[in-house]
Amino acid sequence: MNEDIIDYALDYAQKRGVEYAEVRAQSQIEEFLLLRSGILETYVSAVDSGFCVRVIANGGIGFASTNKWAQEEAKGIVDLALKYAKAANRKEKITFAEEKGVETKWIVKQKENIEDVSPEEKITKFVDIDKALASCSVKIAATMSQCTINLTSKYYVNSEGSRISATVPKIGALLLITVAEEGKTEQAYEQFGYSGGWEAFRKWNVEEKMIHNAKVLRDVITKAKTVKPGNMDLVCGSEVTGIAAHESCGHPMEADRILGREMSQAGRSFIYKDGPFWIGTRIGSDCVTIADDPTIENSYGFFAYDDEGVKARRRFLYKDGLINEFLHNRETAARLGTRSNASSRAVNYDREAIVRMSNTFVMPGDATEEELIKDVKYGIYMKSFTEWNIDDKRFNQRYVGREAYLIEKGELKHPVARPVIETTTPKFWTAVDAVSKKLEFDSATCGKGDPMQGVPADTGGPCIRLRGVYVK
Amino acid sequence: MSDILNKTEEIVKKAKGLGADEVVAKTTFGKYRQVRFSNNQVDITVAWNDYVTDVALAWKKRMVATQIRNFQDVDANIKKLMKLAKVSKENPMFGGFAKGNFKYAKSNADKRLQNLEDPIGYVSEAIGAAEKEAGSHVDSGGILFTKFEDVYLVSSEGPIGVDSRSAIELSIRAFSEREASGHGVECSSSLKDFKPSRVGAKAGEIAKLAKNPRIGEEGVYDVIFDPLIFGSSLGVWGSMVSAFQVMIQFSVFVGKLEQKVAPEFVTLKDNPADYSISNRVFDDEGVPTRENVFIDHGVLKTYLHNTSTAKMFKTQTTSNAGLVFPNPWNIEVEPGNMRKDELFKEVKRGLYLTNTWYTRFQNYAKGDFSTIPRDGIFLIEKGEVRQSLKDLRISDNILNMLNNIAAFSKERQHVHWWGEADPPSLSPYALIKDVHITKSK
Missing domain, CATH: 3.30.2290.10 (PmbA/TldD superfamily)
Known part of the structure; x- marks a missing residue:
């Protein structure tokens, strides 16, 4: 990464008389392994490196990027960004919420350096997972495994004096399995993510989790019964709690959606000015507090400073059942008269930074998982999910159980095949009456933006108990 | 050179x-x-x-x-x-x-x-x-x-x-x-x-x-799909015809070559033609691109291949090579013989859906999925739009929906939108019978 070119681009932009300018460079060593049923299909290894310029001029924003590291190219993209900013000709001029310039460096340390792990070892890791699955007494019809490694260096400068360098290694894995028993199939996927080094594999327990998934799918085929639809109690495992927190709290609390900036793609939000829901409105029961926190060490969504140079901190989105704090970048914060809370993220140098979650989770309570179940006369324990979705105002959602059990008189009974909860955001969160104390996380790739920017994120929570919800 | x-x-x-x-x-x-x-x-x-x-x-x-x-x-x-x-x-x-x-x-x-x-x-x-x-x-x-x-x-x-x-x-x-x-x-x-x-x-x-929408009712409906929302279905079906998706069992078309998967009037092709935003003259192996009919009069005729997957399936490449595995380029539907307004007249009581997002599967091999219509959702009675609706979800199965296609319009539109109607397609208005619709409770 040639920092001189970045500094030159910023200097040149400032000389052109912009209201604001920033230059963001990103270089990454990328590796991607794809295996099908234990056979390596391909191993991709590449280096991507480039930079972008974002300027405000005449109240409009222009953005241009390139992967050609040359002064002349830098000059060209500054001119292009400036031209586009001026052409916007907006009635409402864009400004950014105030921030002081920051000079700093941040690094995510690796305990076991990924660079020291040979390609053979990386391949073997996934081949061995397939071998373990093949010998786990479940008929596996097919598997697919992907491993993504990104060793990223960033350099960010802006016209307010910020100068931030970062080094962030991230590693992710996605495994899909199809189980075939008694002439029927069931499928599951599991995603893993980590900011740090190769030690990730020791923390993930991939083999154990995938074998567990295979056995769960076999039981769904061979033992599970369907649920008789009706109102009942529902205990959600941390995976279900986490996806609900992400979908029906994190997304609707993104201020760019609230202001309409994502209206034609990811959509708007059920929260809007002068609508029925705003800061301070009740959205859940007293025991529902949901946070988004990029500062959790080694989490998949970790960052110390966001892509506008703002220092990261924990944000309480829903607090004690009330709508509490939106996710902001500097643009949305200015429009709503507040300060950025460091929610601006971009996947690469060639994408604009937009408002994003990091690690979104329900805060733990003080009950045990057993206590939650013990107090249910009749209900479902939905430990994990398969199909899910939510509408673009983030109000109507659906989660279909992957691993689920009937609860009768406080005891877990037989597996239940694909129980479904299809409900609204306020109904879901106001039905929560108890929260367990054990906080667990899963990793995800959160999609938003156009072109699509899939950012690493964790979702999580403890077990939560919902009273009297409709399950089918 | x-x-x-x-x-x-x-x-x-x-x-x-x-x-x-x-x-x-x-x-x-x-x-x-x-x-x-x-x-x-x-x-x-x-x-x-x-x-x-x-x-x-x-x-x-x-x-x-x-x-x-x-x-x-x-x-x-x-x-x-x-x-x-x-x-x-x-x-x-x-x-x-x-x-x-x-x-x-x-x-x-x-x-x-x-x-x-x-x-x-x-x-x-x-x-x-x-x-x-x-x-x-x-x-x-x-x-x-x-x-x-x-x-x-x-x-x-x-x-x-x-x-x-x-x-x-x-x-x-x-x-x-x-x-x-x-x-x-x-x-x-x-x-x-x-x-x-x-x-x-x-x-x-x-x-x-779409003004003044009311919450719709659950049920089984005959549904007219606008070209944009039908493009989302075409994108899913086209992706499932990729031989790689078939190999990893992320397709409803596994083991269905030469089998009937849709009514006889349904013919679907992959074709990165001149008009298409994915137009190209060769694939990523340098094979000249061409039109590939994958569902011919309701029968699944081929998967989409690169050279390597074609050898596995003992056939020829269909010129769909990407860098790693085969992809569809642009899905085309053979047009029907009714005009859009005639198609609407076929529906006594049903829905007209214009767009959707967030399509997710329980099981790709079985085809059980749901997706959330957005933008205009309309109740049709006696062929006319009667009421704007909201807050409904399609919760159905791909193979059922393919089999329940009742008609296509003559009119077709080249559509592509974000990751939801992707890959692009040449898509008609489509009438599909007995579509399962659910809502929040």
Whole structure:
């Protein structure tokens, strides 16, 4: 990464008389392994490196990027960004919420350096997972495994004096399995993510989790019964709690959606000015507090400073059942008269930074998982999910159980095949009456933006108990 | 031969010199421009310039790949890639890259899309058309996207070619009320047939019709799918015909070759034709692209292949090679024989859906899924739109829906939207019987 070119681009932009300018460079060593049923299909290894310029001029924003590291190219993209900013000709001029310039460096340390792990070892890791699955007494019809490694260096400068360098290694894995028993199939996927080094594999327990998934799918085929639809109690495992927190709290609390900036793609939000829901409105029961926190060490969504140079901190989105704090970048914060809370993220140098979650989770309570179940006369324990979705105002959602059990008189009974909860955001969160104390996380790739920017994120929570919800 | 083609060929020669068995290199010089707008104003205008060479090489049935972004680093990159190949694992099923010397059709890329002078003008035109249709209070947002790529491909197995690829897309969503919106897309490979006012008017028309929605009822409905939402289904079906998806069992079409999967009048093709935003004259192995009928009169005839998957399935490549596995380019539906209005008259009581998002599966092999219609959702009675609805979900099965297709319109539209109606398609209005609709409780 040639920092001189970045500094030159910023200097040149400032000389052109912009209201604001920033230059963001990103270089990454990328590796991607794809295996099908234990056979390596391909191993991709590449280096991507480039930079972008974002300027405000005449109240409009222009953005241009390139992967050609040359002064002349830098000059060209500054001119292009400036031209586009001026052409916007907006009635409402864009400004950014105030921030002081920051000079700093941040690094995510690796305990076991990924660079020291040979390609053979990386391949073997996934081949061995397939071998373990093949010998786990479940008929596996097919598997697919992907491993993504990104060793990223960033350099960010802006016209307010910020100068931030970062080094962030991230590693992710996605495994899909199809189980075939008694002439029927069931499928599951599991995603893993980590900011740090190769030690990730020791923390993930991939083999154990995938074998567990295979056995769960076999039981769904061979033992599970369907649920008789009706109102009942529902205990959600941390995976279900986490996806609900992400979908029906994190997304609707993104201020760019609230202001309409994502209206034609990811959509708007059920929260809007002068609508029925705003800061301070009740959205859940007293025991529902949901946070988004990029500062959790080694989490998949970790960052110390966001892509506008703002220092990261924990944000309480829903607090004690009330709508509490939106996710902001500097643009949305200015429009709503507040300060950025460091929610601006971009996947690469060639994408604009937009408002994003990091690690979104329900805060733990003080009950045990057993206590939650013990107090249910009749209900479902939905430990994990398969199909899910939510509408673009983030109000109507659906989660279909992957691993689920009937609860009768406080005891877990037989597996239940694909129980479904299809409900609204306020109904879901106001039905929560108890929260367990054990906080667990899963990793995800959160999609938003156009072109699509899939950012690493964790979702999580403890077990939560919902009273009297409709399950089918 | 251009300088870039020479440099691309040098990469192939270097890799061969280092011992690679087969090599394909594809250099793309891309210029991409995008205007994003919301609340009737431009939020940001974005320009990307991207220079990249994709290299895939095989050594003793070990397939590795890289991307080179700087021609100064070629030697080091290729050496590193060969080293990786030598420690990689053999794929016994790897069937090599395409062999032969091919002639390619001439590219029809529109050079005006290299440097569009006034992209914001197109956005203003679309916003104006939505306002004209739905009133000045209408709130519109969306994107204008343009692409111009020069592509140079060299394969050690013979193919060598140059292509230019252009595209322009405008997507606009107009809100007439907080919960009343319409969405339209306009997609073309050239400016010739690109009409921003047409898409703005369509979004405005649906938004106006969608006013005062009430929550719909669960049930089983006959449903008319607008070309945009039907494009989402076509994207899913087309992706499931990729041989790779079949191999990993992420397809309802596993083991169904030569079986009836839809009514007899249903014929679906993959064809990156001239008009399409995914137009190309060769695939990523350098095989000339062509039309592939994959569902012929209701019968599944082929999967989409690269050379390697074709060998596994004992057939020929369908020229759908991507860098790693085969992909559909552009799905075409053979048109029906009814006009759109005649199609509506077929429905005594049903729904008209215009767009959807968030399609997710319980099981790709079985095809159980749900998806959430958005923008205009309408109750149809006696062939007429009676009421705007909201908050409904399609919860059904792909094979059931394919089998329940009752009719296509004569009219077709080239649609593509974000990741939801992707890959692009040439999509009609479609009538599907007995679609299961659910809602929140």
